[in-house]
Amino acid sequence: MKLVSSLPLLISATAFMLAAGFKRGRIALASCHVGLSAYILVKAVSSGLDRPDTYVLFTLTSLAIPAIHAWILIQRDTSPLCRKGIAKLAVTLAPSCALLFMWSRPGLLGQWMPELSPTLLETLGEHSLLSIGSLWLFAPVLGLSLLLTLTRRTADEIALFGALAAQMLAISLLKQPHLSTPLLIAAPALLIFAVISHIYAMAFVDSLTGVPARRALEHKLAGLGRQYGIAMLDIDHFKKFNDTYGHDVGDQVLRMVATQLRKVQAGGSLFRYGGEEFTIVFNGRKEEEVVAALDEVRQRVEHYPMRVRSPQRPRSNRQGKQSREGQAQESEQVTVTISIGVAWRDTDEQPSVVIKRADKALYKAKGAGRNRVMTDGPDPRRQRRTRSGAAA
Numbered sequence: 001m002k003l004v005s006s007l008p009l010l011i012s013a014t015a016f017m018l019a020a021g022f023k024r025g026r027i028a029l030a031s032c033h034v035g036l037s038a039y040i041l042v043k044a045v046s047s048g049l050d051r052p053d054t055y056v057l058f059t060l061t062s063l064a065i066p067a068i069h070a071w072i073l074i075q076r077d078t079s080p081l082c083r084k085g086i087a088k089l090a091v092t093l094a095p096s097c098a099l100l101f102m103w104s105r106p107g108l109l110g111q112w113m114p115e116l117s118p119t120l121l122e123t124l125g126e127h128s129l130l131s132i133g134s135l136w137l138f139a140p141v142l143g144l145s146l147l148l149t150l151t152r153r154t155a156d157e158i159a160l161f162g163a164l165a166a167q168m169l170a171i172s173l174l175k176q177p178h179l180s181t182p183l184l185i186a187a188p189a190l191l192i193f194a195v196i197s198h199i200y201a202m203a204f205v206d207s208l209t210g211v212p213a214r215r216a217l218e219h220k221l222a223g224l225g226r227q228y229g230i231a232m233l234d235i236d237h238f239k240k241f242n243d244t245y246g247h248d249v250g251d252q253v254l255r256m257v258a259t260q261l262r263k264v265q266a267g268g269s270l271f272r273y274g275g276e277e278f279t280i281v282f283n284g285r286k287e288e289e290v291v292a293a294l295d296e297v298r299q300r301v302e303h304y305p306m307r308v309r310s311p312q313r314p315r316s317n318r319q320g321k322q323s324r325e326g327q328a329q330e331s332e333q334v335t336v337t338i339s340i341g342v343a344w345r346d347t348d349e350q351p352s353v354v355i356k357r358a359d360k361a362l363y364k365a366k367g368a369g370r371n372r373v374m375t376d377g378p379d380p381r382r383q384r385r386t387r388s389g390a391a392a
């Protein structure tokens with residue numbers, strides 16, 4: 001039983017080490033906060049809440065939990081092991097450590113018992129230990145956390161919201177350890193989930209465009225069925241964008257193309273293959289349907305009204321400052337086009353062979369003037385091309 005009650009602390013320590021290792025500042029702070037709070041709550045209940053010292057410790061902890069959580073929510077994600085991160089950690093842990101210290105001096109906390117307001121003495125019900133006063137503090141912090149979850153839609157926000165909700169329920173159900181212990185374990189477990197999601201994204205998601213990366217493509221290729229097609233897509237004259245407008249405009253073009261490619265019909269899965277190349281895998285789809293969908297997306301990119309800042313760069317810092325202070329930087333509209341090569345799997349072909357054929361078709365599309373879709377198949381009668389509009 002002792003092992004079970006120390007699980008929240010152990011899992012919190014694991015969450016902290018993972019978060020610190022992967023520089024997840026807020027998750028690291030929340031892990032420490034959740035772990036220490038769980039330790040205090042379990043200790044308070046096992047020592048008996050009928051003692052004034054312990055009751056005050058418990059009450060102040062149930063107020064400190066949402067208050068410190070709110071502070072963590074508004075922090076920036078700095079590395080937990082740098083000087084600033086350590087200072088934040090000290091601020092996070094200071095209230096709970098101070099409470100524990102005062103609790104170790106008999107009579108010190110208990111003297112505040114008569115000072116507690118009636119809302120801190122009145123609980124939600126006979127079986128609940130959550131006071132009305134504590135609920136008043138939890139509610140707005142949960143609201144803020146929910147708002148951040150809905151606006152940012154990240155695993156970190158989901159985990160921080162879930163951890164706070166789990167802690168509130170755990171306090172409420174503290175009289176029933178078979179219910180409160182799993183909740184106290186769930187809180188740091190959610191924080192571990194957030195770090196794992198981050199690790200997953202680092203390995204499988206391209207940070208510039210937000211689409212699955214090459215490693216995710218490898219996994220996809222390993223699990224394909226018998227009938228599939230692979231399209232290789234490349235932005236035309238992309239080097240020119242970088243050279244004319246700068247690397248950040250090149251990045252902007254990459255993001256726009258990725259956004260358009262995400263809308264591809266026919267159920268394709270999009271990946272960034274590398275550089276300015278993308279791959280779309282169509283599993284169990286008809287070739288005609290796929291070629292039509294690819295041509296549609298090609299046209300959508302071509303007709304996208306892409307505005308970029310003008311290539312005239314300031315010649316000196318003074319000139320740059322003047323133009324920033326004066327009129328807004330001029331922008332111009334550019335046309336972005338893509339070339340696409342697609343290959344359909346033939347009997348017993350490995351995905352790597354299909355990719356090579358799709359690449360061959362892409363090369364042909366480039367050679368034929370770009371801004372077109374071309375297919376490649378072992379049977380020359382299956383080769384086709386689709387094009388409308390002009391190349392960039």
Ligand SMILES: Nc1nc2c(ncn2[C@@H]2O[C@H](COP(=O)(O)OP(=O)(O)OP(=O)(O)O)[C@@H](O)[C@H]2O)c(=O)[nH]1
Binds near residue numbers: 247366
């Ligand atoms: N901005 C930006 N540029 C990148 C990125 N990855 C690769 N590049 C650039 O993409 C360019 C690729 O150029 P090339 O392979 O010569 O092809 P291209 O200019 O698109 O010409 P074609 O493919 O023949 O139409 C290089 O200049 C790379 O530096 C990136 O993530 N961001």
